[in-house]
Amino acid sequence: MFADYILLLFAPTPRRAKGIFNVLRGRRTVSTLFAGLTYGCLDQLDSWHGVPLETFLATTTKLVTAGDLTSPEAGYYQLTAQGMVHQRALKKERYQPVASVTFQTVAVRRFAALSQLALQVVSEAAHHENRYYPVTTDPGVQATVKAWFRRYRGPELAPTIFAALKAFLTTLPDELARIFVQSLTGYQFPGQTDAQLAAQFNREPVELLVIRRDLTCRWIVWLQHHPQDPLWALLAPLVKASPVSDSAQQTLQEFLRGGDLAAIAQRRKLKLSTVREHLLEVAILTPEFPFDQLLSPALITQLTTVFADQPDLTSWRFDQVQRVAPQLDFFYFRLFQIMRCQHD
Known part of the structure; x- marks a missing residue:
């Protein structure tokens, strides 16, 4: 459920x-x-x-x-x-997902649609079948897969894809491998629905949705370690190097070069609050953020003292800080919370 x-x-x-x-x-x-x-x-x-x-x-x-x-x-x-x-x-x-973090840097749903159709196309072509109903009618997905197939088609494509799938499946428990395979559509085999798989494996349909989604993420991770696979060409354009937004990355780079936050805001024609939000975004998504460049030892000690009796940082309130440091900007309070989340 x-x-x-x-x-x-x-x-x-x-x-x-x-x-x-x-x-x-x-x-x-x-x-x-x-x-x-x-x-x-x-x-x-x-x-x-x-x-x-x-x-x-x-x-x-x-x-x-x-x-x-x-x-x-x-x-x-x-x-x-x-x-x-x-x-x-x-x-x-x-079932507890193990690879959901993939969503932060990859367009997982897009790759799921592309890969499902690509595997169907390869399977049908291997059996010289040209008349079949595609698993998706999305014109963008169809156009992308069509271009991909034209680039890679040849006698070695199907064996290469099959070998890669087999290698990936060996990394999974037997039940998950069977679910992955039986959800695929290919020559004379319509992929099974979540409801059908749920009945077969004695699980809830929503649980099968979670499993299949996680299997896609796990497959993406596998392909990222095997970029020589033909399917990597479909995945690569959907992958970001970092979960951080491009604009926040740019702000970070200027900050690391020693830029003053107000000066960065002026150069980039941004509000100071936006620059600060960029740095908070980076701090949340990258544990190696240089907190010490913004939080002095004295400030860390002061804030640690304020919340010494509150181990649950979700209960911390900014007005508690304002009583002892009325001039402190909320940005530094939030950054301190993030640091404690990342390193405690």
């Missing part, structure tokens, strides 16, 4: 439901990224892109009704004692 996977995202302390939803949808505002970091679900950024907010909120309401969640204040939810027991059981019963 979808509700099972939503329950796994909550904790005994309150979490903002809209923040979790925005992480799953793939919003990349600093507030969303920070929520993902502090809630421990940043690796799932953009992994449930198609889920409507209404469905997500209705699911949290059902979990409250079921006694698994409680809402201490509007928009926030936390696990009940029953919910904690249920969550522990679900972690053992439901």
